[in-house]
Structures are given as C-alpha cells and as structure tokens.
Amino acid sequence: MKTLPEQDDLLLRLRDFHSDYFPRNQQRFQDLVAHGQHPKTLFIGCSDSRLVPYLLTGAAPGELFLVRNVGAFVPPYDGSHGLHGTTAAIEFAVLNLEVERIIICGHSHCGAIKAAYEGVPEEAVALKSWLKLVEEALLPVQPGPEVMCRTEQRAVVLQLERLMEYPFVRRSVEAGQLSLHGWHYVIEDGEVHVFDAEQGAFVPSSVASHSGTGPYQPYVEHDGQVIEGI
Numbered sequence: 001m002k003t004l005p006e007q008d009d010l011l012l013r014l015r016d017f018h019s020d021y022f023p024r025n026q027q028r029f030q031d032l033v034a035h036g037q038h039p040k041t042l043f044i045g046c047s048d049s050r051l052v053p054y055l056l057t058g059a060a061p062g063e064l065f066l067v068r069n070v071g072a073f074v075p076p077y078d079g080s081h082g083l084h085g086t087t088a089a090i091e092f093a094v095l096n097l098e099v100e101r102i103i104i105c106g107h108s109h110c111g112a113i114k115a116a117y118e119g120v121p122e123e124a125v126a127l128k129s130w131l132k133l134v135e136e137a138l139l140p141v142q143p144g145p146e147v148m149c150r151t152e153q154r155a156v157v158l159q160l161e162r163l164m165e166y167p168f169v170r171r172s173v174e175a176g177q178l179s180l181h182g183w184h185y186v187i188e189d190g191e192v193h194v195f196d197a198e199q200g201a202f203v204p205s206s207v208a209s210h211s212g213t214g215p216y217q218p219y220v221e222h223d224g225q226v227i228e229g230i
C-alpha cells in the first residue's frame, strides 16, 4: 500500500469501506448484484448534506431509490422529451422498478427556500429557474424562522400535488399500488414531521399514526376483499 498524503481523507475512507464495511456486508451486496435491485421506495430529498436518508429511515443498501436535488422539488409534468433528470428518475422508479411509495423530504433551515426568498448570485441562472418550482409556496411576508418553517412544509405539499399530476403516479395511487409520503425533517430535533392530508397538517413522527400522507381509504379488490391501511 502506498503511503498517503495525510490530507487525503476521502481516499482513506474509500479504503475503510473496502476493508471494513464491505467484508462484513459482502453477501448482501452480492445478492443485490445476483438478483438485481428491488427497492420499494423512491426517496426524493433535498441535496442538503445534513439530510441523510439512510440514517433517517434505517434503510440498508438496495432499499432506497434516491433522487436528490436543490429543495427536493418535482418539476411539473409536461410530457416533454427534454433532459429532465428528476422526471426521468420518477419514471424509472414508478414504471420500471414499480416502487410502492414515494417520499418527498424537505427539511428545516433549507438553503433552497432561503434562496427563493433572498435571491441567488447573478451567474446561477439554472438555480434561479429551478427555484421557480417553489414560488407558489412562498408567503408574502418577511421571512423569519416561523415563515421559513411554514414555507418548507408548503413546498413539500406543493411537490406532492405536482407528483399527482404525473398520469402514471396518479394511476398507481388510485389503484392502491403506490402511496405518497410528505416529510419535513427538523434537523435540530432529530424528528421527521409527516404530512397528514386528512388533518391538513404536519404531525411529528413520535405521535403520527402513519408515515404516509393519505387519505388512506380502504382499498377494495375486484373480488370484494377490503385491504386497510395502504
């Protein structure tokens, strides 16, 4: 092994992964290669470094199909053939992988929401356009901590509404094959608040009755069998 420049932390961590974590979990990775990935969850989260989906959900490799972007935004469905990374990932997750749930995860102290209120550097032209995806959620008041929190939560609900405009998402949700989950992660409390459509509010996970957004009507199969709690 060559000696490393001391400051190359990243290379040291790559070596640790290979020599420590991987041998302990080798079978799992080999199974995921042999049988392919079958994640049940599409997680659309903000790119913020403090949001760590695997820590929050306790997920293992192979369990989350991840899309991350600035703000955890969902572009409007327009059926266009442009280079839409987030839209392509949603199509892949729902139509190819047939995931059973989609999580939209925003968070406290979100830089994207702050930038939407305060503006971005002149040169950040793509970011400026991207932030238009949250314009409808902004409040016409001076942004303080309370307004920021409310806007972050409104942004999550807005993205859920946009998701339902994707025809294949709506179809799967209405068929009871796909559930939507709107989450607001409060970093300083270590708690996710779950949007409950029936209450029209975000409920802390410590007291929420469901991780999903609902409303969860009992789903009636063609043969008349009723399945609760989808």
Ligand SMILES: [Zn+2]
Pocket (backbone or CB within 6 Å): 046, 047, 048, 070, 071, 072, 107, 109, 110, 111, 112, 113
């Ligand atoms: Zn953010």
